Amino acid sequence: MATSGDAIRHLWTHKTQDHPWLADEELVIERAEGVHVWTERGKKLIDGFAGLAVVNVGHGRREIAEAIAEQTVRLAYYPTTRQFSNRPAAELAAKIASLTPGDLDYSFFAVSGAEANERAMQMARHYWLASGKPGKHKVISLQGGYHGGTTGTFAVCGLPHLTAAYTDLHVPGFTKVAPPYPFRDRGTGTDEALVQRRARELREAIVKEGPETVSAVIMEPVISSGGFIMPPIGWLRAVRAICDELEVLMIADEVITGFGRTGR
Numbered sequence: 513m514a515t516s517g518d519a520i521r522h523l524w525t526h527k528t529q530d531h532p533w534l535a536d537e538e539l540v541i542e543r544a545e546g547v548h549v550w551t552e553r554g555k556k557l558i559d560g561f562a563g564l565a566v567v568n569v570g571h572g573r574r575e576i577a578e579a580i581a582e583q584t585v586r587l588a589y590y591p592t593t594r595q596f597s598n599r600p601a602a603e604l605a606a607k608i609a610s611l612t613p614g615d616l617d618y619s620f621f622a623v624s625g626a627e628a629n630e631r632a633m634q635m636a637r638h639y640w641l642a643s644g645k646p647g648k649h650k651v652i653s654l655q656g657g658y659h660g661g662t663t664g665t666f667a668v669c670g671l672p673h674l675t676a677a678y679t680d681l682h683v684p685g686f687t688k689v690a691p692p693y694p695f696r697d698r699g700t701g702t703d704e705a706l707v708q709r710r711a712r713e714l715r716e717a718i719v720k721e722g723p724e725t726v727s728a729v730i731m732e733p734v735i736s737s738g739g740f741i742m743p744p745i746g747w748l749r750a751v752r753a754i755c756d757e758l759e760v761l762m763i764a765d766e767v768i769t770g771f772g773r774t775g776r
């Protein structure tokens with residue numbers, strides 16, 4: 513049965529804070545399988561979006577649906593709050609610890625990418641409080657970067673057209689620096705020179721703010737919403753070195769690039 517226009521008018525879709533009720537009756541998605549989705553009106557589309565870059569393994573995987581059904585009957589929900597936990601959450605955390613490199617041994621589960629980034633910025637803040645450096649609170653990010661649609665993540669968002677209405681809510685000092693963008697900025701130079709230039713600018717931005725006030729640098733390894741900007745090899749290593757030198761934490765927002773999405 514097709515959704516009536518009236519029903520759609522009650523659904524306020526995301527990213528339309530300023531103009532509700534724009535859902536398109538042609539784009540009511542009803543079912544999916546593999547890489548395809550079907551609209552209620554029977555149109556088959558390739559889901560190049562993978563949900564919202566979250567359906568990594570394809571739509572309609574029966575074994576996942578069955579595992580969810582089984583778990584839902586046994587225990588549909590219990591929070592992992594303070595001393596409480598549950599077995600599936602712990603097992604997933606242990607699995608992630610076995611897959612991630614180095615000493616990345618803990619997982620803190622959040623309900624969205626935006627919340628994950630907000631929690632990461634909060635953890636960075638607590639790290640500095642616990643280290644006796646309470647002045648460190650600012651977070652430096654990249655122009656073109658996107659970290660979620662909440663007020664906290666808009667403070668580090670490098671896409672001004674998304675955040676313009678909320679700038680009065682943001683605290684000063686959350687500087688945005690340019691990422692290395694070979695296609696637009698390399699010119700006749702080399703990737704290496706571009707990385708050095710952008711790394712120097714990042715370093716200067718932290719020094720200008722005062723490293724004693726800067727808590728973290730947050731960045732997407734590959735900028736996604738801002739135009740799929742693939743940085744040259746060496747950029748992340750250069751950022752890591754600057755963060756180590758100036759005692760600033762580095763937060764990698766891999767909401768779009770993590771866990772197999774780049775093919776690795």
Ligand SMILES: Cc1ncc(COP(=O)(O)O)c(C=O)c1O
Pocket residue numbers: 623624625626627629658659660661732736737765766767768
């Ligand atoms: C890099 C990045 N970080 C964070 C987010 C926010 O994720 P969510 O929409 O789940 O809050 C997105 C969403 O597209 C994203 O692209």
